[in-house]
Amino acid sequence: MEMLELVLLLLGAVLVSSVLDQMMPRVSLPLVQIALGIVIAVIAGTPLQVNMDPELFLVLFIAPLLFDEARHANKRALWQNKGAILSLAVGLVLATVLVVGFVLHWIEPSIPLAAAFAIGAALGPTDAVAVTALGKDISLTKRQKTLLSGEALINDASGVVSFQFAIAAAVTGTFSLLEATATFLASFFGGIALGLVLGLVATFALRFIRSRGFESATVHVVFEVFTPFIVFLVAESFHVSGILAVVAAGLLMTLLPQRRATGASARLQIASETVWETLVFVVNGVVFVLLGLQLPKILMPTWDHGQMPRLELAGLVVLVTALVVGVRFLWVFAMEAMEKDRAGGGRRAGLGKAQAKSALVTTLAGPKGAVTLSIAMTIPFLLSSGEAFPHRSALIFIASGVILCTLLLANFVVPLLAPTPETPDGEEGNAASVDVLEAVVRELKAQQTPQTAVATAFVVRQYEERIKRLRRQNTSAPCLVELRAHVLEQQRALLEARRAEGLLDEDEAQRHLGIVDRSQKLLLRAHTRHATFGEAWGKAKVAFMRFMRNLTRTAQQVQADETERERDRQVRVELEKCAIAYLEPKTRDADAEVAEGAAMLIAESRATLAALESPIWRGGKDGGALAGMAGVAAARESAKAGIADVEAEALRLELDEIQRMRESGRIDRATASNLREEVYLLQMTTGD
16 A cells, blocks of 8 residues: 555656646756655655665666667767767766776775776766756757767666676675676677567567557557567566667667558557657656655765765765766867867867867756666665675765756756857747647647538638738737737727617626626736746636636526527627727838737737628528528527637647647747737637
8 A cells, every 4th residue: 555655646746746847947857856756755754665676676767768768869860970979878987987986985995996886887877858858948959969869878778787797796796807898798789689689579579460450559559668678677587788678679669661651550659659758757757756755765864874974975975976077078078079170171170168168068968867866776785795785875875966966057057058049029939829820720630520620621711810920920929918908998998888878788798898807817917927827827717717607608598599699799790890990000000010910910800700790600681591490590509619619629739739849848938928828818708
């Protein structure tokens, strides 16, 4: 029961972290998850016990992470930069092992040299996932991205293999360089060879299942998820590197020729990507939350009652962090200098500030994370003699401290060194709006059925008009907010005048004025918001108001007759005409931004007006002709409901696409927030 509670607690923390990540875009997701783990541990009062077999930890967390990285690696870019990537993934890891090991043992002789080498090996791998979660505020060159992703793919394996040898030497107390080299080569290349063989077997097995007609989305996805665990366990049973076997299998399975693209294969691919995206997010999140949960258990006893003084422990964390970062910087700096020499035809390019800055960005953009933690936690408790492993808690303390330090450096320093280039006001939002709307149109067409064809075509036509207008307009979000606010004031004045003239009864006036009031409040909040929490609250408030409005409409619909519906339609037509009349002169404004913004809003109003004046909504001549048919009112209401449903789905798709673009780093927080506000405003009146 305790294990079930722990699993649910970890999953809940990961879920909460995904929400907090949107509220604190300047803080990387791993740091948020670590903080959540610490908070949970503090609230619990006593350190939570997480006792997991080291081998189980490796296969459960590292194997699926590396397999997914291998599946998504850019193979062409990796091959073009293979020399530099191998240099970082193998050479730099070995250099880190040697430097950290010798210096740590020299500073603190009570730490055995083999154990110091082991912690150096654990600190060799980098965490590319942590880099992508740094608030989307860094700008890396194509080469930097390739080096970081390729390095993270391979250095996990080299770090794990080096760690295993160092631990074996520390546990047994014996070490032979010749034997270790031979064993290392056998494990290294044996793991690659066995991984390639198992990758082929997995590919042919999947094709056999497909040829017999047994493949489905469920079978395909489960088979893929199953593969890295089996590959790892088989490789370990043959005493070769399970990590390298998983990487080799993943690369091979994506490099082999794929079957011709069809609708079915596309659905399988979508299902696979969705499951893997969720799985990788959860696994990474669980590891970082576990780190936070274990920090009090690891740090506090070692800090309070450890064999080393507190000041010495803190100093060792700072020292090892400086060693890891320093060795990495010098290695990258020298490597890039050699690369420039080859590119320059033998002429030395010189080592200036620009090269140093680029090397520093590449250095700090490779923080330690999930793999380092996973490796460090596999340090055994006992030696082969039965004695306690020397300074195990201190070594894990040092590894945890270095993880936190490198994550903090990556989170707060890298954005200063490589900030995302600023775009002119309005341009990014305009381009992003077009991308979002085009994605919605594609999705609506993909979801279209014979029953929704008419409604979908209607909504798609509206979106295409918005896209055309956006491609021509150059208006910032604040300008549109101001124009919408003025339009709402004009519509309010019109409603007040009609009520004073007796053309609107009190109930009708209050209903329409209520819509204007809610829209004005939403616009005001959009103009003065200061926190992402306001966006979440605004979205919830919009949903609640729409729910209550629809509930009221459903209750009133029983008594509403065609005359009342027609009166409501006429009021809405008059409001849209009022908006157009106000905006028309603005299209000739000397300020091009105002003119384009007014033209865009006019296009929206005309689209709404066209819908309101179509036979589906209006009465009149066409309505009278239809009125003679049995069930015309029900048919009209059904058509209206169909369009309202498609409109609501389209707006939901807009929000989903905005979130995907935000998570991928294509847009920043401010742009995403502006786009969401536009959708929230449209949701206010959807279905009216």
